[in-house]
Amino acid sequence: xxxxxxxxxxxxxxLDLVNTLDERPSASPIENLATYRDLTRFAALAGLxxxxxxxxxxxxxxxGSHIVKRVRRLREHLHDVLAAAHSLHQAQQSDLDALSAxxxxxxxxxxxxxxxxxxxxxxxxxxxxxxxxxxxxxSLAIERLLVDEPRKRIRKCGASDCDVYYLxxxxxxxxxxxxxxxxxxxEKQRRWRCATQ
Numbered sequence: 001x002x003x004x005x006x007x008x009x010x011x012x013x014x015l016d017l018v019n020t021l022d023e024r025p026s027a028s029p030i031e032n033l034a035t036y037r038d039l040t041r042f043a044a045l046a047g048l049x050x051x052x053x054x055x056x057x058x059x060x061x062x063x064g065s066h067i068v069k070r071v072r073r074l075r076e077h078l079h080d081v082l083a084a085a086h087s088l089h090q091a092q093q094s095d096l097d098a099l100s101a102x103x104x105x106x107x108x109x110x111x112x113x114x115x116x117x118x119x120x121x122x123x124x125x126x127x128x129x130x131x132x133x134x135x136x137x138x139s140l141a142i143e144r145l146l147v148d149e150p151r152k153r154i155r156k157c158g159a160s161d162c163d164v165y166y167l168x169x170x171x172x173x174x175x176x177x178x179x180x181x182x183x184x185x186x187e188k189q190r191r192w193r194c195a196t197q
Contacts, residue, residue: 006032007022007164009179010165010166012141012149014141014142014144014145015154015165015166016046017042017046017075017078018078018079018165019164020032020075021075024162024164033072034068035065036064036068036131039068039071040058041054046141048137048140049133049134053125056130057130057133067131067132067134071134073098077095077098077099078145079165080092081099086165099139103140103143109132109133110124110125111123111126153169154167155175158177159177159178162183
């Protein structure tokens with residue numbers, strides 16, 4: 001496998017999905033979900049699908065380009081919801097409707113099968129919808145983020161030139177940067193230079 005191109009500072013798969021459009025908000029953002037193979041790799045590394053399923057899905061590379069476009073649209077709807085929340089505005093209903101439709105489809109794409117674990121049944125993806133599994137897995141991650149995570153823990157990097165979102169799991173809930181090594185260090189250097197001039 002080539003070097004891992006994904007930003008993993010989100011602390012939640014749905015936030016890591018938003019962060020797959022790198023160098024946001026620059027005029028030339030970098031698309032890390034360019035192909036279906038990129039999408040299946042992201043889904044596996046984010047823990048949304050198991051690696052065996054991802055390897056099987058990679059064989060569908062040529063038939064999955066429309067799925068990648070749908071995931072990127074879903075990602076942008078989530079980004080717009082997060083940006084609205086960060087700006088203390090209400091999310092656009094059109095973004096929430098698009099996310100709701102994707103989440104509903106994702107729930108419908110799973111079936112119950114007899115369980116080999118302590119429960120009576122397990123959920124499995126419908127084999128007929130195989131190439132859509134990464135899309136549905138991302139949709140369910142978005143649902144978990146929006147429904148289960150407290151709003152105040154979802155933050156945007158404090159650097160003015162960084163649009164990375166993350167889940168603040170720090171003890172004091174004072175995390176400011178997507179990464180201390182990148183934005184945090186750069187911002188501290190900027191402040192130091194301004195203070196010494």
